[in-house]
Amino acid sequence: xxxxxxxxADAFSLGAIASVFFGILLGYVIGVLPGLSRPAAxxxxxxxxxxxxxxxxxxxxxxxxxxxxxxxxxGAILLNTPGEPSSAATRFDGYPLARAGRATEAxxxxxxxxxxxxxxxxxxxxxxxxxxxxxxxxxxxxxMTAVMIFALTFIAALSDGSLSRGLISGVxxxxxxxxxxxxxxxxxxxxxxxxxxxxxxxxxxxTVGMLAFSEMLVQTEQxxxxxxxxxxxxxVTPQGSGHLSWREVxxxxxxxxxxxxxxxAAGIIPGLGPTIGAFxxxxxxxxxxxxxxxYGKGELKGVAATEAADNAVLPASLIPLFAIGxxxxxxxxxxxxxxxxxGVVPGPLIFEEHPRLxxxxxxxxxxxxxxxxxxxxxxxxxxxxxxxxxxxxxVPFVIVFCVVGSFLEQDxxxxxxxxxxxxxxxxxxxxxxxxxxxxxxxxxxGPIFELSLRQALIITNHDVTKVLxxxxxxxxxxxxxxxxxxxxxxxxEADPQSEP
Amino acid sequence: MADRIGRGERNQRSPKLLHALVxxxxxxxxxxxxxxxxxxxxxxxxxxxGLSPSMMPMICAAAIAVLALLQCVAALLRRxxxxxxxxxxxxxxxxxxxxxxxxxxxxxxxVLARFGLLAGGIVLAALVSFSIGERRLLHNVxxxxxxxxxxxxxxxxxx
Numbered sequence: 001x002x003x004x005x006x007x008x009a010d011a012f013s014l015g016a017i018a019s020v021f022f023g024i025l026l027g028y029v030i031g032v033l034p035g036l037s038r039p040a041a042x043x044x045x046x047x048x049x050x051x052x053x054x055x056x057x058x059x060x061x062x063x064x065x066x067x068x069x070x071x072x073x074x075g076a077i078l079l080n081t082p083g084e085p086s087s088a089a090t091r092f093d094g095y096p097l098a099r100a101g102r103a104t105e106a107x108x109x110x111x112x113x114x115x116x117x118x119x120x121x122x123x124x125x126x127x128x129x130x131x132x133x134x135x136x137x138x139x140x141x142x143x144m145t146a147v148m149i150f151a152l153t154f155i156a157a158l159s160d161g162s163l164s165r166g167l168i169s170g171v172x173x174x175x176x177x178x179x180x181x182x183x184x185x186x187x188x189x190x191x192x193x194x195x196x197x198x199x200x201x202x203x204x205x206x207t208v209g210m211l212a213f214s215e216m217l218v219q220t221e222q223x224x225x226x227x228x229x230x231x232x233x234x235x236v237t238p239q240g241s242g243h244l245s246w247r248e249v250x251x252x253x254x255x256x257x258x259x260x261x262x263x264x265a266a267g268i269i270p271g272l273g274p275t276i277g278a279f280x281x282x283x284x285x286x287x288x289x290x291x292x293x294x295y296g297k298g299e300l301k302g303v304a305a306t307e308a309a310d311n312a313v314l315p316a317s318l319i320p321l322f323a324i325g326x327x328x329x330x331x332x333x334x335x336x337x338x339x340x341x342x343g344v345v346p347g348p349l350i351f352e353e354h355p356r357l358x359x360x361x362x363x364x365x366x367x368x369x370x371x372x373x374x375x376x377x378x379x380x381x382x383x384x385x386x387x388x389x390x391x392x393x394x395v396p397f398v399i400v401f402c403v404v405g406s407f408l409e410q411d412x413x414x415x416x417x418x419x420x421x422x423x424x425x426x427x428x429x430x431x432x433x434x435x436x437x438x439x440x441x442x443x444x445x446g447p448i449f450e451l452s453l454r455q456a457l458i459i460t461n462h463d464v465t466k467v468l469x470x471x472x473x474x475x476x477x478x479x480x481x482x483x484x485x486x487x488x489x490x491x492x493e494a495d496p497q498s499e500p
Numbered sequence: 501m502a503d504r505i506g507r508g509e510r511n512q513r514s515p516k517l518l519h520a521l522v523x524x525x526x527x528x529x530x531x532x533x534x535x536x537x538x539x540x541x542x543x544x545x546x547x548x549x550g551l552s553p554s555m556m557p558m559i560c561a562a563a564i565a566v567l568a569l570l571q572c573v574a575a576l577l578r579r580x581x582x583x584x585x586x587x588x589x590x591x592x593x594x595x596x597x598x599x600x601x602x603x604x605x606x607x608x609x610x611v612l613a614r615f616g617l618l619a620g621g622i623v624l625a626a627l628v629s630f631s632i633g634e635r636r637l638l639h640n641v642x643x644x645x646x647x648x649x650x651x652x653x654x655x656x657x658x659x
Contacts, residue, residue, distance in 0.1 A: 162571060164571035164574060168568065172560070175557055175561060184546070184550045184553070185550060187544050187545075188542075188544065189539075189543045189553050190538060216601070217598040217601060221595075221597060224632070224633065392633075396624075396643055397646075400628075407609070407613070407620075416605075420606065420609070454555075457551065
């Protein structure tokens with residue numbers, strides 16, 4: 001109880017409150033801007049937290065993540081261009097509603113559904129993470145290795161492109177994570193004589209380069225292509241109060257609750273993430289439509305479904321991170337780097353080693369939900385104006401932040417060169433259909449995976465058949481195998497245009 | 501008719517075959533390079549009892565080589581290749597602007613390391629803006645002023 005109160009006191013300190021507020025504000029701006037995705041912005045925001053206390057830093061980043069998920073709906077509704085890929089499904093009903101003169105109504109529904117999904121998922125995180133962590137502590141290295149193999153396989157299977165390319169990306173991430181000193185003998189590995197590499201490739205450089213810098217390269221390409229093809233979408237300006245009647249609210253509640261559940265499930269299962277969660281929620285809502293529902297032609301339920309699911313994913317994706325140290329999404333993987341920057345290693349021991357910080361984070365997450373509602377409601381029409389910021393302003397600014405942020409991490413140009421190298425690698429990977437997300441998750445779990453694998457090999461005396469004596473590990477390995485078989489089915493691999 | 505279909509399939513298969521083989525050569529070749537040269541030459545054997553330091557990198561490189569082979573076989577067995585992520589209606593965009601931005605970032609980093617945040621930030625912003633095709637003088641001046649203000653803020657905040 002003492003830890004809960006101390007954590008709450010930390011979360012209600014002026015610094016932490018201000019961090020959450022500015023995080024929410026920044027998150028909304030990022031979410032609204034079509035050229036900047038949530039993971040990219042989060043990666044750029046990590047260096048801003050260098051001088052903050054751990055609670056303020058995490059609170060700030062949580063604020064950025066939560067609000068960018070909510071802000072992504074603005075572009076989807078008004079411009080038919082989602083600020084975030086996870087808001088793409090919001091376009092289906094949001095843009096037709098805006099064209100029909102109900103833009104303010106759609107924006108309000110998106111905001112309220114976002115906050116609802118976020119609050120329920122945060123409460124689920126608070127209720128579930130600690131008991132799960134206690135259970136995870138009973139698992140040995142053999143089980144942990146199997147869980148990580150399962151998670152990486154599942155994430156690779158759900159990534160864009162083919163399963164083998166996804167797996168190559170994940171394994172390549174683990175490979176690059178081995179650069180540095182060997183955890184057992186402290187022997188340098190693949191450092192090419194560079195002392196800077198003895199601690200491994202800097203995590204911040206990897207996340208900033210792979211997500212933010214590479215995305216700016218991709219966005220520039222797309223911007224130039226659009227300019228060449230002169231592709232423009234007609235923007236709609238929100239007008240009027242868009243009052244929601246009590247009857248309308250009651251009609252939206254079941255869909256919002258159902259979609260929040262879908263979002264929580266998508267957050268807990270590694271690899272699904274907010275985009276799949278939102279599309280899945282929309283598909284289920286459409287399947288369970290009632291007579292009179294106009295999905296695809298301008299239905300408020302469609303907006304509520306996608307936004308509730310999208311915002312429920314992040315808090316839920318922190319459940320596997322806090323319970324077993326496994327980031328289930330790319331945003332969670334970036335949060336790992338923020339935790340590690342402040343000397344905290346996420347995992348089952350976090351509740352025993354840093355209970356005060358954990359309760360502080362929980363309280364900050366609830367505070368962030370409140371600010372999300374407040375800032376979102378006050379700035380409903382204002383954020384719509386930010387959409388007009390051109391990419392020719394966003395790209396230089398983000399690249400300056402990428403370079404300066406990486407430079408400030410170690411005060412040397414080495415971090416920047418590492419960031420640029422990984423940025424180019426990420427750009428080439430995206431260009432040729434290799435998943436950057438799977439790479440990054442492999443890179444983040446790499447050290448834990450190696451440690452677990454080494455311990456597992458020692459425990460089993462290098463005898464693979466001894467896995468049979470570990471039923472939980474066996475179950476996860478079988479699940480990984482099932483995932484591989486299921487995702488290798490011809491229906492996924494075949495081109496839709498090819499003959500049956 | 502059947503002959504025309506056969507020719508069409510052959511035309512479609514040729515670039516697919518080449519694409520799959522090039523991918524195998526690059527990814528598989530790099531993994532073999534890691535297995536036979538990079539890892540052995542860059543990892544000293546541990547003098548203490550325990551598992552070899554090169555175990556994990558070797559496992560990863562071998563796994564990548566096997567997966568690259570599987571990817572090649574799967575690509576050849578598929579009727580049509582899975583499209584790459586960014587292939588658009590207008591064709592694959594040129595990489596020239598991406599490499600211009602990288603070059604701008606390298607110059608900016610050099611200036612940043614030599615002359616500090618303010619000069620580095622301004623030079624970087626201006627070069628990136630130019631490399632994405634922005635030539636309006638007023639736009640670039642305002643952008644550089646805004647970046648300068650942010651850099652001063654970063655400097656003053658003690659980050």
